[in-house]
Amino acid sequence: MIPEFGHYALILALCVAIIQGVLPLVGAHQGRREWLMLARPAAQTVFLLLATAFVILAWSFYINDFSVLYVAEHSNSQMPVMYRLGAVWGGHEGSLLLWVFLLSTWTILVSQLSKALDEFMVARVIGVLGLVMSGLLLFILTTSNPFERLLPAAQDGRSLNPLLQDPGLVFHPPMLYMGYVGFSVAFAFAIASLLSGRLDAAWARWSRPWTTAAWVFLTLGIALGSWWAYYELGWGGWWFWDPVENASFIPWLVGTALLHSLAVTEKRGGFKSWTVLLAITAFSLSLLGTFLVRSGVLTSVHAFATDPKRGVFILIFLVLVVGSSLVLYAIRAPKSTMGGKFSLSSRETFILSGNVFLVVSAGSVLLGTLYPLLIDALHLGKISVGPPYFNSVFVPLTAPLLVLMGIGPWTNWKNSDLLRVIKRLWLAGLIALIAGISIPLVMGEFTWLAGLGFLLAFWVISSGCLQIIRQAKVGKPTRSFIGMQLAHLGIAVFTIGVTMVGAYQEEKDVRMSTGETVSVGGYQIQLKSVNLVPGPNYQAMRGTFLLSKNGNTEATLYPEKRNYFSSTMPMTEAAIDAGLTRDIYVSLGEELSDKSWAVRVYYKPFVDWIWGGCLLMALGGVLAISDKRYRIKLKRHAA
Amino acid sequence: MKPRHKRALIIIAALAVIGVAALLILNALNSNIALYVTPSEVAAGKAPQGQAFRIGGMVKEGSLKRDGLTVHFVITDLVKDIPVAYTGILPDLFKEGKGAVIQGRLNPNGEFVASEVLAKHDENYMPPEAKHALEQAQKNGSTK
Numbered sequence: 142m143i144p145e146f147g148h149y150a151l152i153l154a155l156c157v158a159i160i161q162g163v164l165p166l167v168g169a170h171q172g173r174r175e176w177l178m179l180a181r182p183a184a185q186t187v188f189l190l191l192a193t194a195f196v197i198l199a200w201s202f203y204i205n206d207f208s209v210l211y212v213a214e215h216s217n218s219q220m221p222v223m224y225r226l227g228a229v230w231g232g233h234e235g236s237l238l239l240w241v242f243l244l245s246t247w248t249i250l251v252s253q254l255s256k257a258l259d260e261f262m263v264a265r266v267i268g269v270l271g272l273v274m275s276g277l278l279l280f281i282l283t284t285s286n287p288f289e290r291l292l293p294a295a296q297d298g299r300s301l302n303p304l305l306q307d308p309g310l311v312f313h314p315p316m317l318y319m320g321y322v323g324f325s326v327a328f329a330f331a332i333a334s335l336l337s338g339r340l341d342a343a344w345a346r347w348s349r350p351w352t353t354a355a356w357v358f359l360t361l362g363i364a365l366g367s368w369w370a371y372y373e374l375g376w377g378g379w380w381f382w383d384p385v386e387n388a389s390f391i392p393w394l395v396g397t398a399l400l401h402s403l404a405v406t407e408k409r410g411g412f413k414s415w416t417v418l419l420a421i422t423a424f425s426l427s428l429l430g431t432f433l434v435r436s437g438v439l440t441s442v443h444a445f446a447t448d449p450k451r452g453v454f455i456l457i458f459l460v461l462v463v464g465s466s467l468v469l470y471a472i473r474a475p476k477s478t479m480g481g482k483f484s485l486s487s488r489e490t491f492i493l494s495g496n497v498f499l500v501v502s503a504g505s506v507l508l509g510t511l512y513p514l515l516i517d518a519l520h521l522g523k524i525s526v527g528p529p530y531f532n533s534v535f536v537p538l539t540a541p542l543l544v545l546m547g548i549g550p551w552t553n554w555k556n557s558d559l560l561r562v563i564k565r566l567w568l569a570g571l572i573a574l575i576a577g578i579s580i581p582l583v584m585g586e587f588t589w590l591a592g593l594g595f596l597l598a599f600w601v602i603s604s605g606c607l608q609i610i611r612q613a614k615v616g617k618p619t620r621s622f623i624g625m626q627l628a629h630l631g632i633a634v635f636t637i638g639v640t641m642v643g644a645y646q647e648e649k650d651v652r653m654s655t656g657e658t659v660s661v662g663g664y665q666i667q668l669k670s671v672n673l674v675p676g677p678n679y680q681a682m683r684g685t686f687l688l689s690k691n692g693n694t695e696a697t698l699y700p701e702k703r704n705y706f707s708s709t710m711p712m713t714e715a716a717i718d719a720g721l722t723r724d725i726y727v728s729l730g731e732e733l734s735d736k737s738w739a740v741r742v743y744y745k746p747f748v749d750w751i752w753g754g755c756l757l758m759a760l761g762g763v764l765a766i767s768d769k770r771y772r773i774k775l776k777r778h779a780a
Numbered sequence: 781m782k783p784r785h786k787r788a789l790i791i792i793a794a795l796a797v798i799g800v801a802a803l804l805i806l807n808a809l810n811s812n813i814a815l816y817v818t819p820s821e822v823a824a825g826k827a828p829q830g831q832a833f834r835i836g837g838m839v840k841e842g843s844l845k846r847d848g849l850t851v852h853f854v855i856t857d858l859v860k861d862i863p864v865a866y867t868g869i870l871p872d873l874f875k876e877g878k879g880a881v882i883q884g885r886l887n888p889n890g891e892f893v894a895s896e897v898l899a900k901h902d903e904n905y906m907p908p909e910a911k912h913a914l915e916q917a918q919k920n921g922s923t924k
Contacts, residue, residue: 485786497794501801508805523816523909525834525883530812534804650868652849711872730869739849739869 144209147197148288154190154241155278157183162271165264169336177260180267181252187274188245195242198287199229208294211235211287217300217707219678227310228301233451234287236314240431241277243315243322244270251326251351258347265333266326273325276458284451300707303679309369317362317389321427323355324396328424331417332466335473340413345406348420350766352403356396357762363389364755372717377648377726377743379751382531387510388430394503395423398496405492409554411483412493414474419500421466426507428459433510484556491549495542502538506531536590543597543636546629547573547604569607573600584645584746594640601633621768628761635754641747648744650730654737662744664725665689666698671729671738679705681714684729684738688718702729715741724748814883818913820920823860827886834883835862835892836909841876855882855892857917866894879910 161183168176198211202225207213215232216225230239248270255263281287301310330348334340366386371379380386399419405412432455483489509526516524547569551562577596581587605626612618647661658667669685681701688696698716705712715728723746730739815833817826827833835855843854843861850867853876864882874880874897884894 482783485789490790493790494793497797501797505801505805509809512809523912525814525816526809527812527814527883530808533808533812534801537804538801650849713872728869733848734846741869 143197144201144206144288144290147194147201148286150190150194150197151278151282151286151288154187154194155275155282157186157190158271158274158278160271161187162268162273162275164268165271166268166336169261169264169268177264180264180271183271184245184248184252184267187271188249191238191242191245194288195229195238198235198238199226202226202229205298206294207296207298208291209287210289210291213291213295213298215298215301217298217678219706220300220306221677223308223311224301224306227305230314231301231305231310234281234285236318237277237281237285238287239315240318240322241274241281243318244274244277244325247319247323247326248274251329255347261337262333262339262344262347265336266329269329269332270325273329273462276461280451280454280458284454297707300678300705303703303705303708303710303712304373306705307369307373309365309373313362313365313369316358316365320355320357320359320362320396321389321392321430323351323358324392324420324424324427326355327352327399327420328466331420332469335417335469338473340417340475342407342410345403345416346771349400349403349407350771352396352399352420353762353766356393356400357759357766359389359393359396360755360759360762363393364752364759367755368752371748372715377715377728377741377745379642379748382509382528384510385434387506387531388433391503391507391510392423392426392430394499394506395419395426398499398503399423401492401499402496405489409483409489411489414470415496417470417474419496421463421470425459425463425466426503428455428462432456432459483554486552486559487556488549488552488554491545491552495545495549498538498542498545502535505534505538509534540593540597543601543632546632547600550608550625550629551604565607565611566604569600569603572603573597581644584641586644588644591640591644594636594643598633598636598640601629601636605630605633619768619770621765621770624761624763624765624768626761627764628758631754631757631759631761633754634750634757638747638750638752638754642745642751645746646744646748649742651740651742652733652737653740654735657737659740659742661725661742662723662746663690664695664744666725666727666742668738668740669697671732674701676703678707679703679712682729682732684716684727684740686716686727688725696725698725698727700728702731719749721749722747816881816909816912818916819855819857819860819862820913820917822862822886822892830885832883832885832895834881834909835864836881836911836913837862837879838910838914839874839876839878839880844876855880857913859917859920862892863890864892864894866897868897870897881909 161180164176164183165180168174168179201209201212202216203222205212205216205218205225211232211234215228215235220228228235230236248267251270252263252267255266327348330344330351334344363386366389367379370381371377399416402412402416402419406416432452509530512526513524516522548562548566551565552559573596576599577592578587580595581591584591609618609623609626612622649659649661651659653659653668655668655670658665660666665688667687667689669687671682671684674681674683681703683699683701686698686700687694688698696718698718700716701714703712703714713728713730715726717727718725723744726741726743726745728741730741732738815828817828817833817835819835819837821827822835837855837857840854840856840861843852845852849869850865851870852863852865854861855864856862864884866882866884881898882892882894883896883898884892887893
């Protein structure tokens with residue numbers, strides 16, 4: 142009976158979501174106050190209903206109710222409880238339920254934290270979110286019901302794909318979805334302001350922290366996914382330009398552009414139409430990402446069972462959302478495109494240039510991702526666009542961003558003396574130049590790409606440090622200033638990691654027998670033994686490797702080759718000795734005929750800086766949100 | 781500078797960036813695309829010469845032979861067989877009788893030297909490219 146309650150809750154949620162989507166918008170249009178008042182309670186009801194559905198699905202996993210099709214397909218009575226709960230979003234239906242649940246969480250947060258905002262605006266924002274919610278709930282109920290029964294019930298479940306049985310599953314999808322879905326708030330604010338015609342600095346101030354919050358989640362979600370792929374998939378890479386990775390990265394790029402453009406709109410009232418367009422684009426790309434990942438048109442770790450009906454539904458929904466927003470935009474967008482006057486050497490120009498590069502690089506990634514689909518749809522053959530395409534296009538388009546990042550923060554709004562800025566920055570330029578030449582030489586080999594990477598990274602770092610020192614002398618810097626610097630520093634740290642790994646990593650696939658030693662990156666790795674060890678729902682062959690440098694043992698590594706009982710597929714579990722300046726990565730291949738093993742040994746210098754950089758960016762975002770000016774506003778209105 | 785000129789300058793600069801991006805993209809697309817080819821097409825000599833491409837199909841039962849780190853196997857669409865050599869560690873899901881997608885080039889002896897064997901992530905999942913190759917071969921087989 143209980144799963145039926147879950148299904149029932151979803152149907153009710155759809156009904157209430159339609160009310161939440163229609164009445165407040167009509168009410169705001171016609172000035173009916175009593176309809177406006179429905180927005181908050183409706184949103185709260187939807188949230189409660191979806192929370193109920195979510196808990197019920199989790200409960201079905203917890204008690205191993207294999208009469209629910211989704212549970213039977215994604216769980217197994219031998220799986221540890223943590224993964225059984227993670228399996229709630231381990232498949233298509235459940236991950237969509239997570240999507241709508243998070244959407245309603247964002248809606249509730251907006252409705253609770255926006256008490257100071259005028260009620261027409263709030264009603265419109267909640268209304269737009271309600272419409273999006275209705276579309277997705279309709280999608281779930283018509284094509285992807287997670288509560289569908291399996292009769293007669295299965296004896297045991299088919300188990301979750303062993304690749305997903307990892308703590309990464311518990312954190313990566315919710316984080317990423319929080320980011321994806323979070324852009325719906327920026328979108329709703331943009332649409333609401335187009336509807337009301339009140340596209341002003343106050344609107345930008347309100348939607349800015351929400352956009353930053355979504356961006357923080359998306360940054361962390363992508364970083365977690367990248368880290369997971371690195372240690373779990375056994376390939377040792379941190380980014381593969383897999384279409385699904387791109388699907389999350391494109392909204393990130395546009396979201397980053399949106400953050401900066403919102404700053405101009407808030408501070409100077411400029412770039413209004415551009416900002417609105419970015420908000421619409423960021424959310425549309427999030428939906429497109431969902432479509433690409435869930436429709437099965439792409440082959441990847443995230444593609445679940447394919448069902449053309451689903452793809453068509455999301456595509457129609459996407460066209461509706463994008464189409465109607467763009468029509469509204471065309472009718473209502475303010476005509477004065479640039480806003481307040483500014484000279485070519487102003488901060489506005491720098492942010493605008495950054496925006497152009499971000500959007501163009503997002504476009505190039507989008508093109509590379511969709512190109513094979515397009516060619517296939519036109520029956521021109523089947524092709525694949527590989528990482529070399531992305532590397533050769535993306536790097537030249539993003540390198541200028543780091544140059545701008547070193548100068549932009551020094552400039553003033555409206556107009557600034559570029560000559561004076563340059564005079565202050567000569568030291569940063571010098572440090573960058575020295576770093577760009579000397580670090581590659583210290584690492585043993587100079588390549589132009591590595592030189593450029595270090596040059597740009599140290600340019601951003603030293604320019605940031607100089608500015609922080611300068612600001613600290615003048616007075617206490619604001620949190621949003623520190624946040625901005627921290628996020629830019631994160632980009633630099635990330636760049637160092639990427640450059641180091643790209644230029645100086647060593648990857649070796651070797652054949653090893655017990656007692657043999659292989660050396661990589663100045664380290665020696667000796668295979669001690671390979672033994673059979675039992676796990677909770679698998680058996681593993683576990684290798685014991687001794688890692689040493691110059692005769693001193695540094696660590697013992699235990700990579701595993703697992704065989705899950707519920708699956709015929711073996712599973713590689715890499716062992717990593719992580720460090721600030723390098724990771725040593727060992728994974729077991731297959732046992733070869735003569736009792737030796739195929740072993741993969743990697744030396745990855747500074748690889749953890751890649752994720753460390755992302756963490757800094759996210760931290761910067763959090764600091765920026767906690768800036769005083771947002772809080773003062775809240776307090777004043779609460780009092 | 782007049783505002784009108786300024787706006788024109790900004791637009792020209794943005795267009796320049798887009799132009800450079802378009803050049804980069806066209807250039808990269810030209811050299812970095814891998815075509816999917818079915819085993820039958822390779823056998824018919826339709827594979828691109830001197831260029832990397834991808835083959836989708838099934839790994840033939842009983843064809844897997846190990847020679848140290850190098851593996852030899854046969855990829856098939858159940859009509860034509862193509863011998864493949866690969867040096868390195870195979871992905872977990874690589875198995876005889878299952879679908880696979882491989883990237884590489886043909887050597888003069890007609891053997892496909894793989895640079896990459898693509899991992900598919902679910903044992904119940906068939907790569908569409910492999911499925912496509914099988915369907916294609918079946919269709920041609922029944923009409924001939």
